[in-house]
Structures are given as C-alpha cells and as structure tokens.
Amino acid sequence: MFSNKKEMFVAPTPLAATFAMVLGMVVLSGGIASADHKPGHGVGSGGEEIQAQIEIIEIEIDALESRVGGSETDIGDLIIDVGKLQDTSGPKIVFATSTTYTGNLGGLIGADQKCQAAATREFLPGTYLAWLSTYPGPAIGQPEVDPSDRFTRSAAPYTTPNGIKVADHYGDLVDGTLDNPIAEDEGGGTIFVGSTWSHTAANGRAISGSASTTCNNWTTDAFGTEARFLGNVNSTDFFWSAPGASIPEPCANSHRLYCVQQ
Numbered sequence: 001m002f003s004n005k006k007e008m009f010v011a012p013t014p015l016a017a018t019f020a021m022v023l024g025m026v027v028l029s030g031g032i033a034s035a036d037h038k039p040g041h042g043v044g045s046g047g048e049e050i051q052a053q054i055e056i057i058e059i060e061i062d063a064l065e066s067r068v069g070g071s072e073t074d075i076g077d078l079i080i081d082v083g084k085l086q087d088t089s090g091p092k093i094v095f096a097t098s099t100t101y102t103g104n105l106g107g108l109i110g111a112d113q114k115c116q117a118a119a120t121r122e123f124l125p126g127t128y129l130a131w132l133s134t135y136p137g138p139a140i141g142q143p144e145v146d147p148s149d150r151f152t153r154s155a156a157p158y159t160t161p162n163g164i165k166v167a168d169h170y171g172d173l174v175d176g177t178l179d180n181p182i183a184e185d186e187g188g189g190t191i192f193v194g195s196t197w198s199h200t201a202a203n204g205r206a207i208s209g210s211a212s213t214t215c216n217n218w219t220t221d222a223f224g225t226e227a228r229f230l231g232n233v234n235s236t237d238f239f240w241s242a243p244g245a246s247i248p249e250p251c252a253n254s255h256r257l258y259c260v261q262q
Helices: 014-028 047-068 075-083 107-121
Strands: 092-096 128-130 165-167 258-261
Touching (some): 107 128, 107 258
C-alpha cells in the first residue's frame, strides 16, 4: 500500500509509470474527484477517502497487468478504469430484490430496469445496476460484460437499505469477503434464505463460461436452458456472489437479483 506520495513513483514499470503520472496529476490537483466534485464533499476532502481511492486503483492496476502480462497497455484502458472512480458524499445502497425472476431477465438492460424499478418503488436514491455477467452471443450480438466493466467504483461505504455496512468501499466489496451479507430487500426486509442470478465471481468479473450457461445472456427461460454460479444472500465469503462449483440451474427457476447503487 502506498504510504505517501513519494512512494508512488519509486522504480515504475511502464504500466506503473503511466499510472503514477495519471494518479499524480489527479492527487496534486486536489484529490481524486469526478467532474462535478464540490469542495468539502466526497473524495478529496479527507485522507481516508483518498486512501480508499488509491486502494481501488491498485486493484484496477493489478487487473490491467494481468490482462497484458505486465507489458505496455493502452493508455485508454487506464484512463477508463481511473475515470470510473467517482466523488461520493454518502453510502451506496445494495440489496437483493424482493421479487424473484426466471432467467429471462430481458438481458442486462432488463435486469438493470428491474433493479431500478425496485429501488424507485421504495424511494431509494440514485441509479441501480444488476450484479450480473453476460458472455459473447452471436444470436444477440452482446459482448462479454460484467460488473467490473460497468460499475462505478465508489470510495464510500456500501450498505443495505437499513444501513448495515456490507463493505468499506468498492475495493472492499470485491476483495472476496463482505462485512455483512446482502440479506435485505429494497424495502429493508430481511431475507432469511435466498439465491441470486449472478455468474459473477466475488471480484466482480465474469466466471469462465458461455452464453449457454447464462440463460443465453439472460434472455430465455426455455426448457433445457441453464445458468451456473448463483449468489447466496446469506453468505459473506465468496459464496455471496458465486459458489466454488459449477452447478446447473434451470433458467425456468426463479431467483432474486443483487442491485448496486452507482
């Protein structure tokens, strides 16, 4: 972990040098913040929040290095990942839907709409996306997409609707364990037993598979179709997002969705 600014620039690799340049410019300009950052609010207003942002960026750099084998990478990739870090002034809400759905969710768009509708119904603030992964599918033309590709990485805590802390920040959310399970629905009701469509590892990345193991990218509940790797709302280890074994689940069955405020 970086203990001070000087340490950020020691013996950089080509990728680390690019990271140091981008992070250095942002930190020296007054903290990591979004375009609509306001002084005294969110990141940049305290050392703890900046430190949380640095931890999140470290996770992203590790992911980028693994993608390119430690060699040079496209600066655009780095800018996009760093650009996902957003100024925040309050906790982000996470919940599992009170309603269950078959595997025909209407794709990622349909799943996101279900999350947003559930949040809106209970007057929860903000925009919500489903914790869900898809795979390339020529029949529907979708690329592989997962939460790490499309979620905002917040330095704020993630909590249930009743304020129970699930993670300290995005980096903590995807480190493999949760502080508390996501065992509340959008109205704050306790879920004693439940599973979620997911096919996503606890680090926010898609688990190896194909469209045929994600209900054709969440567009079918036809007989004979299946999904794998459901989340468990009562778990705090990596099982919260997906079990360690690939277990077929008919797409005609019904499960909840995890929804995460952006």
